[in-house]
Amino acid sequence: MKVYFKLFSLLFIVQTRHVSAAECGCKTFRTCYKEMVNALQDKDEETCIENASVGASTMIVYFTALKQYCSDVVEVINGGVTYDGRHLYEVIIHSQAVGREDEVVPVMMLEAGQEAGQQSVELALFIIEQLVACQEHNEMIEKIRWVILPCTNPDGMEYSRYDRPLWRKNTKAAQDGLSFGVDVSRNFETQWGACERVTNGYSAVYPGVAAVSENETIFVKNALLKYKKDMKAYLSIRRNGHAIMYPYAYAETGGPPQTARIVQVAGNIAKKINQRGSSIQVFLNDSIYNVNGEARCGHSVDYTFDLGVPLTFEMRVYHGADLDIISKFQPLPTGYLYSLRHSYFSGIRELYSAVIEELKTIKENKIF
Numbered sequence: 001m002k003v004y005f006k007l008f009s010l011l012f013i014v015q016t017r018h019v020s021a022a023e024c025g026c027k028t029f030r031t032c033y034k035e036m037v038n039a040l041q042d043k044d045e046e047t048c049i050e051n052a053s054v055g056a057s058t059m060i061v062y063f064t065a066l067k068q069y070c071s072d073v074v075e076v077i078n079g080g081v082t083y084d085g086r087h088l089y090e091v092i093i094h095s096q097a098v099g100r101e102d103e104v105v106p107v108m109m110l111e112a113g114q115e116a117g118q119q120s121v122e123l124a125l126f127i128i129e130q131l132v133a134c135q136e137h138n139e140m141i142e143k144i145r146w147v148i149l150p151c152t153n154p155d156g157m158e159y160s161r162y163d164r165p166l167w168r169k170n171t172k173a174a175q176d177g178l179s180f181g182v183d184v185s186r187n188f189e190t191q192w193g194a195c196e197r198v199t200n201g202y203s204a205v206y207p208g209v210a211a212v213s214e215n216e217t218i219f220v221k222n223a224l225l226k227y228k229k230d231m232k233a234y235l236s237i238r239r240n241g242h243a244i245m246y247p248y249a250y251a252e253t254g255g256p257p258q259t260a261r262i263v264q265v266a267g268n269i270a271k272k273i274n275q276r277g278s279s280i281q282v283f284l285n286d287s288i289y290n291v292n293g294e295a296r297c298g299h300s301v302d303y304t305f306d307l308g309v310p311l312t313f314e315m316r317v318y319h320g321a322d323l324d325i326i327s328k329f330q331p332l333p334t335g336y337l338y339s340l341r342h343s344y345f346s347g348i349r350e351l352y353s354a355v356i357e358e359l360k361t362i363k364e365n366k367i368f
């Protein structure tokens with residue numbers, strides 16, 4: 001059995017320095033977060049998550065600290081275990097509005113890292129930081145219960161981090177003991193068998209022996225089923241690209257009425273991200289099928305859409321290989337990744353606004 005545990009000290013050692021609120025990109029720190037940052041700093045740990053090198057042990061340190069200091073607004077659940085024994089985390093962020101304890105709180109789920117790599121996981125951790133650390137986003141966590149699955153393929157992430165940057169599967173050994181890895185992003189049950197069958201376990205897009213055969217898939221599916229009743233939006237964040245994409249992945253979309261709304265919201269998100277004008281490329285909005293130019297089966301966004309969640313998207317972030325090529329020819333502007341990260345967060349805020357707007361419309365229609 002292959003074991004890819006490499007527990008280096010992954011958090012950079014930094015010199016003790018005074019942390020001002022602006023440092024983690026917040027206008028005002030929440031009190032619990034300020035205390036947490038000061039405590040981490042005393043232990044010479046990196047204090048803003050976006051400065052740390054993202055790995056499985058970064059998450060252990062970060063979530064342990066969040067649980068200890070900010071349990072009023074954050075809950076962290078170990079929702080499963082991977083083949084190599086890594087935790088699959090579910091992070092729930094919500095602040096109870098005083099006097100409204102009985103209200104049903106709508107859920108937005110963000111999920112990252114199915115296709116390995118660190119970039120999407122890094123963005124998910126940054127979003128967690130923004131929601132928990134920044135007082136100015138308080139309304140976002142009062143009105144919505146955020147369920148964030150920040151790293152849904154940690155074995156693949158660690159393997160891609162050290163050995164094979166382009167690796168995109170998990171690392172589970174096949175029955176024959178020779179090949180290993182299943183493409184989690186093609187392992188969901190919606191249309192799992194409808195694409196041309198890949199049976200070669202060495203293929204980078206091997207979808208597994210059956211739908212939902214992987215612990216990672218089971219973990220995401222269980223979370224979706226647990227929250228689907230109140231879930232208004234689902235976003236699957238992946239590396240390699242710069243786009244917001246809507247269903248279907250396995251076929252060109254027809255015109256069910258919800259789809260018009262999805263297309264509209266995707267356009268609004270793209271507009272927000274493009275408005276920041278920070279990117280070297282245009283942030284695209286289109287269907288998953290159109291962007292890929294071919295069918296992708298067993299996709300979690302299609303699965304979630306078919307569960308009845310009204311707004312479901314795949315979001316591609318940080319350009320991937322494109323950025324490597326571009327940066328060979330021209331130096332990236334300073335602070336490029338910083339502003340990109342913040343522009344992606346403005347896209348998340350746009351999705352939040354769309355959900356809130358929809359809830360208002362529903363309420364008004366009930367009254368009249």
Ligand SMILES: *[C@@H]1O[C@H](CO)[C@@H](O)[C@H](O)[C@H]1NC(C)=O
Pocket residue numbers: 080081082083084085172215
């Ligand atoms: C899958 O998860 C279960 C329980 O969470 C665990 O007991 C089992 O070892 C995991 N399977 C693999 C292949 O790691």
Ligand SMILES: *[C@@H]1O[C@H](CO)[C@@H](O)[C@H](O)[C@H]1NC(C)=O
Pocket residue numbers: 267268270271274283284285286
């Ligand atoms: C969204 O995508 C369509 C084409 O798919 C494009 O015409 C439109 O300009 C895009 N919207 C934004 C805001 O980028």
Ligand SMILES: CC(=O)N[C@H]1CO[C@H](CO)[C@@H](O)[C@@H]1O
Pocket residue numbers: 014022023024025048050051338
């Ligand atoms: C030490 C270091 O690199 N700190 C940076 C951490 O990230 C923030 C932005 O989120 C920067 O402002 C800091 O300079």
